[in-house]
Amino acid sequence: MDFSYTPQEDAFRATLREWLEKNSAEAFGSKGQGLGGSTASLLDVRDDERWAQLLDYHRRLYRAGYVALHWPKQYGGAGATLVEQSIYQDEVLRLGLPLYGANQLALDRIGPTIWLMGTEAQKKRHLPKMLTGEEIWCQGYSEPNAGSDLAGLQTRAVVEGDSFVVNGQKVWTSLAHRADWQVLLVRTDPQAPKHKGISYLLVDMKTPGMTIRPLVQITGDAGFNEVFYDNVRVPKENLVGEINRGWEVSIATLMYERLSGGTRHPVERTINELIELVKVTSFEGMPAHQHAYVRQKIAQFAAEARCLRLSRYRSLTSQLRGKVPGPESSFGKLFATELNLRVAMFADELLGAYGNIDEGLAAVEGGSWTHRMLAARGLTIAAGSSEIQHNIIGERVLKLPKG
Ligand SMILES: Cc1cc2nc3c(=O)[nH]c(=O)nc-3n(C[C@H](O)[C@H](O)[C@H](O)COP(=O)(O)OP(=O)(O)OC[C@H]3O[C@@H](n4cnc5c(N)ncnc54)[C@H](O)[C@@H]3O)c2cc1C
Structure with a gap:
C-alpha cells in the first residue's frame, strides 16, 4: 500500500478542508458539526430547523462541486479519482459531517442504480434533481x-x-x-x-x-x-x-449501500470526543483519564479505528489496481457500526447515572452521549444486521458452508 499523496492531492485536501470548515460552520452553527452528535445519520435530524440547515449545507456542497465526487461527469458528478474520494471521506468524517448532504440515499445508492439500470428518460428526469437536493x-x-x-x-x-x-x-x-x-x-x-x-x-x-x-x-x-x-x-x-x-436491480442498490455503509460512520471523531470527555470526568473516584481501565479501553478503540481506516485504504489500493469491490464491504459496515456501538456503550458506563439524563442541567454535553448510545444499536441493524453481515463474510469471503 502506498500512503503518499501527490502535490495535487495534498492541494485538493487543503482546499477541501478549508471549504468544509467554513461552510459547515456557516450552515450548522459555530460548532460546525453536521448533525446532532457525531453519528452523521440522517435519522438524527430532529426538527425542521435542523433539516433546513442540512438542505442549506447540501446546496453549498452542490454549488462547490463536492456533492457527488464519485458520480461520473456525464451524470453531473465530479468524476473524481478514487484517491480524491478517499480524501473527501477522511475530511468529512473528521468533522462528523454527512457524506452526501441531505440526499444520502439518492447519492450513494439510488442514483448509481439508475445510471446502471435505468432508462435514458429516468436518468434525465431524476439524476439532476438528486444532485441539487431539490428532490429527496x-x-x-x-x-x-x-x-x-x-x-x-x-x-x-x-x-x-x-x-x-x-x-x-x-x-x-x-x-x-x-x-x-x-x-x-x-x-x-x-x-x-x-x-x-x-x-x-x-x-x-x-x-x-x-x-x-x-x-x-x-x-x-x-x-x-x-x-x-x-x-x-x-x-x-x-x-x-x-x-x-x-431483485437484480435491488441487489445493485444494496451493493452500493454496503459500499458506503462502512465509510459513513465517523468513529475516529467519536473516539476523539470520548478522549475530551474523559479529561473532564471522574471514574471510580479518580480523574477518568488517569484510570488504567479507561486508558486501555480508549487505546483499544483507537487501534481498532485505525485498523478500520487501513482496511479502507487496502480496499482502495485493490480498486486502484483494477479489482471490483466485493462482499468485503460487509466487513467495513459490520466493524464500523459495532465499534461505534462499543464506544457509545463505554461512554455510558463512564457517565454512570448521568448517562441516562438527556436534557436539563444535569445532562452531560446536552445529552449528546445518551442520544448516541441510544442511536448506536440501530446502525448495527440498518442496511443489513450484524448477523447478516457475519453470514455474508462467512459464506462469500471465507467460503464457509451455508448455515
Ligand atoms: C436505523 C434504521 C434505518 C432503517 N432504514 C430503512 C429504510 O430506509 N428502508 C428500508 O427498507 N428499511 C430500513 N430499515 C430496516 C432494516 O433494513 C431492517 O431492520 C433490517 O434489514 C432487519 O430486518 P428486520 O428488522 O425485519 O429484522 P429481522 O429480519 O426480523 O431479524 C430479527 C433478528 O434475527 C436475526 N436474523 C434474521 N435472519 C437471520 C439469519 N439468516 N441468520 C442469523 N440471524 C438472522 C437478525 O440479525 C435480527 O437480529 C432500517 C432499520 C434501521 C434500524
Whole structure:
C-alpha cells in the first residue's frame, strides 16, 4: 500500500478542508458539526430547523462541486479519482459531517442504480434533481415480515392499463416523511419463486393513496416511518429494469449501500470526543483519564479505528489496481457500526447515572452521549444486521458452508 499523496492531492485536501470548515460552520452553527452528535445519520435530524440547515449545507456542497465526487461527469458528478474520494471521506468524517448532504440515499445508492439500470428518460428526469437536493429520496424495501429475508416481501402491484396499482405496507422507511421520491420493491408475480416475482419502481411520494406515519425511535426522534399503499397508481415508465426482475436491480442498490455503509460512520471523531470527555470526568473516584481501565479501553478503540481506516485504504489500493469491490464491504459496515456501538456503550458506563439524563442541567454535553448510545444499536441493524453481515463474510469471503 502506498500512503503518499501527490502535490495535487495534498492541494485538493487543503482546499477541501478549508471549504468544509467554513461552510459547515456557516450552515450548522459555530460548532460546525453536521448533525446532532457525531453519528452523521440522517435519522438524527430532529426538527425542521435542523433539516433546513442540512438542505442549506447540501446546496453549498452542490454549488462547490463536492456533492457527488464519485458520480461520473456525464451524470453531473465530479468524476473524481478514487484517491480524491478517499480524501473527501477522511475530511468529512473528521468533522462528523454527512457524506452526501441531505440526499444520502439518492447519492450513494439510488442514483448509481439508475445510471446502471435505468432508462435514458429516468436518468434525465431524476439524476439532476438528486444532485441539487431539490428532490429527496427514500428506500421502500423492508416490510413487517420482510427485513433480513427481504425477498419475502408481500406489497403487491398489478398492471392495469399504463400503470402499476400498488397495495401493501412498508416499514422503517427512513426519511419517508421528508422525501419527494421513493424506490419501492413490489411483488408483481406471486406464483413465481420469491426472488423472481419482484419489480423495482420509482414512486412519487405525493401519489394519492399513500399514507406516511412516522415512528418514534428510542432516541425520541421520528426519523423513520410506516408507509401504507392503497391503490397507488405508478406509471409503467417508472419501472427500473424488467418486470419481475427487480431483485437484480435491488441487489445493485444494496451493493452500493454496503459500499458506503462502512465509510459513513465517523468513529475516529467519536473516539476523539470520548478522549475530551474523559479529561473532564471522574471514574471510580479518580480523574477518568488517569484510570488504567479507561486508558486501555480508549487505546483499544483507537487501534481498532485505525485498523478500520487501513482496511479502507487496502480496499482502495485493490480498486486502484483494477479489482471490483466485493462482499468485503460487509466487513467495513459490520466493524464500523459495532465499534461505534462499543464506544457509545463505554461512554455510558463512564457517565454512570448521568448517562441516562438527556436534557436539563444535569445532562452531560446536552445529552449528546445518551442520544448516541441510544442511536448506536440501530446502525448495527440498518442496511443489513450484524448477523447478516457475519453470514455474508462467512459464506462469500471465507467460503464457509451455508448455515
Ligand atoms: C436505523 C434504521 C434505518 C432503517 N432504514 C430503512 C429504510 O430506509 N428502508 C428500508 O427498507 N428499511 C430500513 N430499515 C430496516 C432494516 O433494513 C431492517 O431492520 C433490517 O434489514 C432487519 O430486518 P428486520 O428488522 O425485519 O429484522 P429481522 O429480519 O426480523 O431479524 C430479527 C433478528 O434475527 C436475526 N436474523 C434474521 N435472519 C437471520 C439469519 N439468516 N441468520 C442469523 N440471524 C438472522 C437478525 O440479525 C435480527 O437480529 C432500517 C432499520 C434501521 C434500524
